[in-house]
Each structure stands twice: as C-alpha cells, then as structure tokens.
Amino acid sequence: DKKHFVTLVGSLRKGSFNAAIAHTLPELAPEGVTVSHLASPGDFPHYNADLQEEGFPAPVLAMAEAIAQADGVIIVTPEYNYSVPGVLKNALDWLSRVSPNPFAAKPVLIQSASPGNIGGARAQYHLRQILVFFDARVMNKPEAMIGQVTDKVKDGVLTDDVTRTFLSKQLQAFVEFSR
Numbered sequence: 001d002k003k004h005f006v007t008l009v010g011s012l013r014k015g016s017f018n019a020a021i022a023h024t025l026p027e028l029a030p031e032g033v034t035v036s037h038l039a040s041p042g043d044f045p046h047y048n049a050d051l052q053e054e055g056f057p058a059p060v061l062a063m064a065e066a067i068a069q070a071d072g073v074i075i076v077t078p079e080y081n082y083s084v085p086g087v088l089k090n091a092l093d094w095l096s097r098v099s100p101n102p103f104a105a106k107p108v109l110i111q112s113a114s115p116g117n118i119g120g121a122r123a124q125y126h127l128r129q130i131l132v133f134f135d136a137r138v139m140n141k142p143e144a145m146i147g148q149v150t151d152k153v154k155d156g157v158l159t160d161d162v163t164r165t166f167l168s169k170q171l172q173a174f175v176e177f178s179r
C-alpha cells in the first residue's frame with residue numbers, strides 16, 4: 001500500500017540544517033512512499049485562547065487538515081536550550097486545540113540534527129512527552145539524532161552517505177510501523 005508522509009520542521013531559518021534533512025527525505029523514502037512538507041509553522045500567531053475563540057487561524061486549520069490526511073508525520077527539529085524550539089511548541093499547542101485532534105493515533109517519526117555531538121537528543125525526549133497528550137503513536141526505534149550536521153549537509157541537501165543510508169532504513173521502519 002502507498003503511504004503519504006508529511007514533514008513538520010522546527011526551524012524557520014532559510015539555511016536550516018533540519019529543513020535540509022526534511023527536504024532530502026523524499027529521495028530517501030522507499031518506492032511508493034511520498035513525502036511532502038507542511039507549511040512553515042512560523043505563520044501561526046502566538047497561541048492565545050482569545051484568538052481561538054474568534055476562530056482558528058487559517059494556517060492552523062490547513063496544517064491540521066494536511067496532518068489528518070497523511071499516513072504519518074515526520075517532525076524534523078533542532079534542539080534549543082535542551083528542548084524543542086518555541087515555534088514548534090507553539091504549533092503543537094495550536095494543533096492540540098483542534099477537534100478532532102489530527103495527531104490522535106497518528107504515526108509520528110522524530111528526527112533532529114545539530115552541529116553538536118548529541119544531535120538534539122534532549123529535545124526529542126521533550127517532544128515525546130508533549131506528544132503523549134496528543135495520543136500520537138511515536139515510533140521508538142531506530143532513533144535519528146544527527147550530530148556534527150555541518151559536515152553532513154551541502155547546499156541544502158543531506159550528502160553524508162552513512163546518514164542517508166541510516167535515514168532510508170528508518171523510513172522503511174516507519175512504513176512498517178504506520179501499517
């Protein structure tokens with residue numbers, strides 16, 4: 001069966017390493033699997049319940065719908081101060097208020113990359129905790145924490161062969177997981 005996954009990137013930076021990895025995933029995915037990219041969560045206003053009462057912002061509803069339609073979500077994010085970037089948390093806070101919650105029972109894969117050695121591991125465990133409330137189905141293993149990413153991305157593409165092979169295997173596992 002054909003699977004369709006969407007990526008959610010936790011960095012707004014034009015030269016983002018995490019965005020580069022997300023944009024490389026379509027070519028690493030198994031045959032028959034498509035990967036497309038959700039719009040930037042940078043367009044969401046800061047969460048405010050008063051705004052929600054006036055009606056959900058259009059970009060929030062559009063992202064919720066795209067997630068609902070997908071067979072799985074791949075979150076690719078940097079680590080900021082040992083946790084998830086505020087822009088990603090803000091997006092998740094908005095999406096958690098949408099009913100029905102698009103993440104409920106949704107297969108989720110987490111990837112993170114950093115110029116440092118730990119590859120964003122600490123943010124991943126915070127993200128897993130956040131997704132408990134969503135009742136998302138987050139794949140446990142294999143985990144993808146990509147350290148020293150400055151040596152692995154060139155011109156917006158993941159070029160490191162070892163990492164490319166590893167992420168291909170992880171995507172294959174995610175296809176199985178999402179069945």
Ligand code: FNR
Pocket residue numbers: 011012013015016017018019077078079080081082083113114115116117118119120
């Ligand atoms: C960082 N960075 C960082 N890296 C890390 O491994 N652990 C951390 O806790 C942090 N904290 C942190 C906080 C803030 C505010 C910034 C701006 C940066 C470094 C970070 O990994 C690096 O800037 C990446 O390049 C960011 O990812 P993108 O934008 O390249 O995808």
